[in-house]
Amino acid sequence: MKRSLLFIALLAIGTGLNAQNKKKQDQKAIKDMCGCYEVTFNFAETFEYSGDSTYVPSPVKHDKGLEWVQLVDDSKDKISLQHLLIVGPKEHPYIVKHWRQDWEYENTDLYEFDHDNKWTYKKLPKSSIKGQWTQKVFQVDDSPRYEGSASWVHIDGKSYWENTTSAPLPRREYTQRSDYNVTTRRNHHEITQNGWIHEQDNDKVIREDNKEDIVLAQEKGFNTYVKVDDSKCKAAQDYWSKNKNKWALVRAKWDEVFSRNTDLELKEKVDNKVLFKYLLDENAYQEKSEIDALIDSFVK
Numbered sequence: 508m509k510r511s512l513l514f515i516a517l518l519a520i521g522t523g524l525n526a527q528n529k530k531k532q533d534q535k536a537i538k539d540m541c542g543c544y545e546v547t548f549n550f551a552e553t554f555e556y557s558g559d560s561t562y563v564p565s566p567v568k569h570d571k572g573l574e575w576v577q578l579v580d581d582s583k584d585k586i587s588l589q590h591l592l593i594v595g596p597k598e599h600p601y602i603v604k605h606w607r608q609d610w611e612y613e614n615t616d617l618y619e620f621d622h623d624n625k626w627t628y629k630k631l632p633k634s635s636i637k638g639q640w641t642q643k644v645f646q647v648d649d650s651p652r653y654e655g656s657a658s659w660v661h662i663d664g665k666s667y668w669e670n671t672t673s674a675p676l677p678r679r680e681y682t683q684r685s686d687y688n689v690t691t692r693r694n695h696h697e698i699t700q701n702g703w704i705h706e707q708d709n710d711k712v713i714r715e716d717n718k719e720d721i722v723l724a725q726e727k728g729f730n731t732y733v734k735v736d737d738s739k740c741k742a743a744q745d746y747w748s749k750n751k752n753k754w755a756l757v758r759a760k761w762d763e764v765f766s767r768n769t770d771l772e773l774k775e776k777v778d779n780k781v782l783f784k785y786l787l788d789e790n791a792y793q794e795k796s797e798i799d800a801l802i803d804s805f806v807k
Contacts (some may be wrong), residue, residue, distance in 0.1 A: 526638065529638065529661075530612065530638075532659070532661050532666070533612075533640060533659040533661075534586065536659055536661070536666040536668075536698050537586045537588070537610050537640070537659075538578065538581070538586060539666075539698050539703065540576055540588055540608075540696075540698070540703050540732070541576045541577070541578045541588060542575075542576060542702075542734050542737060542740075543573070543574075543575050543576075543734065543735050543736065543737045543738075543739050543740035543743075544573070544574050544575075544576065544702055544732040544733060544734055544735065545571070545572075545573060545732075545733045545735055546571060546572050546573070546574045546730065546731065546732050546733075547569070547570070547571045547730060547731045548568065548569070548570040548571065548572075548728075548730050549568065549569055549570075549728065549729045549730065550565075550567070550568040550679070550707075550726055550727070550728045550729075551567045551568075551726060551727050552564040552565045552567075552724055552725070552726045553724075553725050553726060553727050554724060554725045555723075555724045556722055556723060556724060556725075557723055557724070564724065565680065565683070565684070565724075565726070568679060572592055572593065572594060573592075573593040573735075573739060573740065574590055574591065574592050574593065574605065574732070574740075574743075575590075575591045575593065575740035575743035575744060575747075576588050576589070576590055576591075576732075577589045577590075577591060577743075577744075577747050579607075579751075580609070583612075584611060584612040584613065584614075585609065585610065585611050585612070586609070586610045587607065587608075587609045587610075588607065588608050588609075588610075589604075589605075589607045589747070589754075590605035590606050590607065590608075591603070591604060591605060591740075591743035591746060591747060592605045592743075593740060593742055593743050600742040602742060602743050602746040603647070604647050604746075604750075604754070604787060605647060606644060606645060606646065606647065606652070607644070607645040607649060608642055608643070608644050608645075609642070609643040609645070610640045610641070610642055610643075611640065611641045611643065612639075612640055613633070613636050613637060613638070613639060614631075614636060614639075614640075614641035614656065615630060615631045615632070615633060615636060616628070616629075616630065616631075616765070616768060617629045617630075617631055617641065617654050617655075617656065618643075618651055618654055618765065618771060619654065619672065619673065620651075620652070620653050620654075620672070620673045620674050620675060620689070621673070621714075622673075622688050622689050622714040622715075623688055624675075624772060624773045624774070624775055625770070625771070625772045625773075626651055626770065626771040626772075627770050628768055628769050628770050628771065630768070631656065636656050638658055639656045639657055639658050640656070640657070640658070640659060640668065641654055641655065641656040642654065642655055642656075642657075642668070642670065642694070642696075644674075645761075646782075646783065647783050647787065648757070648782045648783035648785075648786045648787070649754070649757045649758055649761050649786075650761065650773060650782060650805075651761075651765075651771070652674055652675055653672050653673065653674035653675070653692060654672065655670035655671065655672035655694070656670065657669055657670040665697065665698075666697065666698040667695060667696060667697035667698070668694075668695075668696045668697075669693070669694065669695045669696075670693075670694050671691065671692065671693045671694075672691075672692055672694075673689050673690070673691055673692070673712075673714075674689070674690045674691075674692045675689070675690070676688070676689075676690055677690065680711075686713070686723060687711045687712055687713050687723045687724075688712070688713065688714055689712040689713075689714045689720070690709050690710070690711060690712065691709060691710035691712050691720075691722075692707060692709050693707060693708040693709065694706075694707055695707070701733050701734055702731070702732040702733045702734040703732045704729070704730065704731050704732065705728070705729075705730040705732070706728065706729055706730075707726075707727070707728030707729075707730075708725070708726075708727060708728075709725065709726045709727075709728060710722045710724075710725055711723045711724045711725065711726065750789065753792070753793055753798075756794075756795050756798050757786060757798055757802070759795075760795075760798055760799050760802045761802065764802065764806060771806070772806075772807040773805050773806060773807065774804075774805050774806075774807060777801075777804045777805055782801070782802070782805050785801055786798075786801070
């Protein structure tokens with residue numbers, strides 16, 4: 508009996524240590540996405556299901572840029588990465604505050620995108636997210652985009668994470684198309700020897716209340732991040748040093764909104780202006796009271 512109890516105790520200790528080591532591998536993989544990267548963005552529509560002879564597929568997109576991925580938060584169960592895109596000539600670069608990705612360990616609070624600027628709050632059972640990380644992706648103004656939970660996989664020298672979730676249209680499509688309103692995103696993030704890749708297999712979906720989803724078309728995305736010397740991204744680092752306090756206030760306000768743990772719906776415009784147009788003005792909205800009031804004005 509004593510031997511059995513000892514075996515169970517040793518097994519529990521071993522399992523706990525393995526879980527801790529796995530978590531450290533996960534954390535390293537996530538933080539390996541930080542740094543300065545030459546990035547390529549590639550998207551191509553693959554299949555079309557509309558049955559409409561006049562349907563026009565989205566054009567193939569090839570783009571590239573220089574991007575700095577800044578480590579914003581590195582705590583026990585949360586890692587936050589801010590992407591900053593560097594555009595324009597080397598002599599006078601312009602910084603675009605790009606998307607942000609937060610990774611939360613064994614997170615039970617999920618905002619699942621529905622459609623038309625609405626997100627459904629879901630409380631996940633602890634048993635379903637054991638050992639998993641939720642990736643939470645945010646717009647340039649730190650408003651929500653999409654979230655999904657899955658395990659990081661480390662095998663055969665590879666580290667990757669995969670998840671399928673609903674998302675709003677990407678900006679490259681949102682400004683061009685109105686024939687669908689949801690993207691079902693199959694995301695694959697994989698760490699490579701020289702950086703990382705973000706691979707996507709997406710459905711373009713028409714979603715309406717109380718109706719089944721209609722898949723209009725599908726697309727393939729393949730974005731590569733090749734690491735270069737950090738000095739090439741100095742302009743983005745300087746931008747973040749100058750503006751990080753403002754964006755900390757913005758994130759704090761959104762955290763307060765998310766902590767309400769209820770369904771969320773956002774207005775597309777206030778006074779005929781979208782949220783990012785307000786917040787990306789570097790000379791405006793520096794104070795907490797102004798930021799809080801602005802974001803509140805967009806929450807229905």
